[in-house]
Amino acid sequence: MNVSGKTKVCALIGDPVEHSLSPVIQNSAFKHLGLDYVYVAFNVKANSLKDAVYGIRALGIHGLNVTMPHKIAIIKYLDGLDETASRVGSVNTILNSDGRLVGYTTDGVGALNALKHAGVDPSGEKVVILGAGGSSRAVAFTLAEIASELVIFNRTFDRAKDLKNALCRFLGDELRIKAAPLTDEHLKKELEDADILINATSVGMKPNSDDTPVKQDYLRKDLVVFDLVYEPLETRLLREARLAGAKVINGLSMLIHQGAVSFKIWTGMKAPVEIMMDAALKKIKQSESSASNNGKGDAAF
Ligand SMILES: NC(=O)c1ccc[n+]([C@@H]2O[C@H](COP(=O)([O-])OP(=O)(O)OC[C@H]3O[C@@H](n4cnc5c(N)ncnc54)[C@H](OP(=O)(O)O)[C@@H]3O)[C@@H](O)[C@H]2O)c1
CATH class of the missing domain: 3.40.50.720 (NAD(P)-binding Rossmann-like Domain)
Known part of the structure; x- marks a missing residue:
């Protein structure tokens, strides 16, 4: 991955996010298609959500996934919602188009x-x-x-x-x-x-x-x-x-498929679902084996 000043940044915001599989899933897709994108995760506490949304605009972050506990609370800080997000009353994906933040739900x-x-x-x-x-x-x-x-x-x-x-x-x-x-x-x-x-x-x-x-x-x-x-x-x-x-x-299948729709919203391209699934399963295996080596006996996502 060659991150440069031109690389588009996508991110997950939520609390907690430390064990999320989304960075592995999305970065595997960007890499597979040779896209100059990178995906990171930010832990955003509920009382910092408004500042975080200002930060998204200020930093020009291109796309967001939103997870617990912000899926509903974030709506009031956005500039628009697509029809489904508006109907459901929940947002898990945001596209930043020149500072205008539009929310979607891909669940x-x-x-x-x-x-x-x-x-x-x-x-x-x-x-x-x-x-x-x-x-x-x-x-x-x-x-x-x-x-x-x-x-x-x-x-x-x-x-x-x-x-x-x-x-x-x-x-x-x-x-x-x-x-x-x-x-x-x-x-x-x-x-x-x-x-x-x-x-x-x-x-x-x-x-x-x-x-x-x-x-x-x-x-x-x-x-x-x-x-x-x-x-x-x-x-x-x-x-x-x-x-x-x-x-x-x-549920991993849904995680991959909702991520695939987010990917399409940010890049306009069809997501490589099998590549994303393989990357997630590999990460889960690694987590399980390091957890059992540490004597914890369970996977950390
Ligand atoms: N695979 C994926 O991509 C994906 C995506 C989104 C969510 N999920 C998973 O789906 C689950 C729900 O997520 P959410 O965002 O919908 O959460 P949520 O909005 O907090 O809703 C939680 C639901 O679980 C019920 N519940 C909680 N504890 C319960 C209990 N002890 N007995 C019976 N019902 C109980 C709640 O019932 P009450 O209304 O009575 O509290 C409510 O209906 C989570 O495990 C989440 O990880 C997976």
Whole structure:
């Protein structure tokens, strides 16, 4: 990588970002295509977000990824939003065009592309989504347009109802969208004839890797189970789904695919998805082996 005064800078902002895979993923793509770009990560605390956005303009940073906890808070500091980001109310990508910062969300299309990449077409399927947070909203707005039925489960039921109402207003269709509280009884019933189950909660994420949002008994062979959590790569939910014979898709696939759409926004070029995936898996292997050499026995992302 030959960094010079002309190199375009892209960056991730969030808190924490130290173990993010995004620098490895994006730099592998820039290098593969011989682009004069570099990608770095900045830890930005919530109370510094406004200053950070001024800094982006002042420093001429070309493109940004935005992660927790800034995906919603950053919107008020931007100059515009694309239609999807505006609808979802969340931003994970920014393009700086001569000082004008426009926000996008690539989470929904990233999830859709991860499904398609695994050979799963959600068109006309019954989809059950667990969670009503930022990523669930993005995924739900993308899939609601094509699924035959969408059921949103959330621990805080009011948030599931709010998301359902927002989707119904967007689609003008009350029938295909349902909201339900995250209880075994409701899950069992809705999963009986579901085609695709998506976990968009943080349940099962490291360090709580023994947790799962769904009882193993409800998982079956003809269900596709997609977990947005990518740390660990195989969550308890995915492990139990695999053992039940279900088709499983992990969160790394979505991370790569949403990153690929960000890449296109910044460069105008199609991202080399396989190269990005190989770079991420290599980095995960390295982290796992250095963690086990240090006696920690787990990967650091
Ligand atoms: N693979 C990717 O590219 C990608 C992209 C984005 C996010 N993610 C992952 O997706 C997950 C959610 O992210 P987010 O941005 O949507 O977070 P978020 O906005 O904070 O939402 C968190 C969701 O998890 C639910 N939740 C948290 N703890 C729970 C528990 N103990 N039991 C039941 N529900 C619980 C919350 O329910 P309440 O409303 O009741 O609090 C909420 O629905 C994270 O693990 C994140 O790493 C992955």
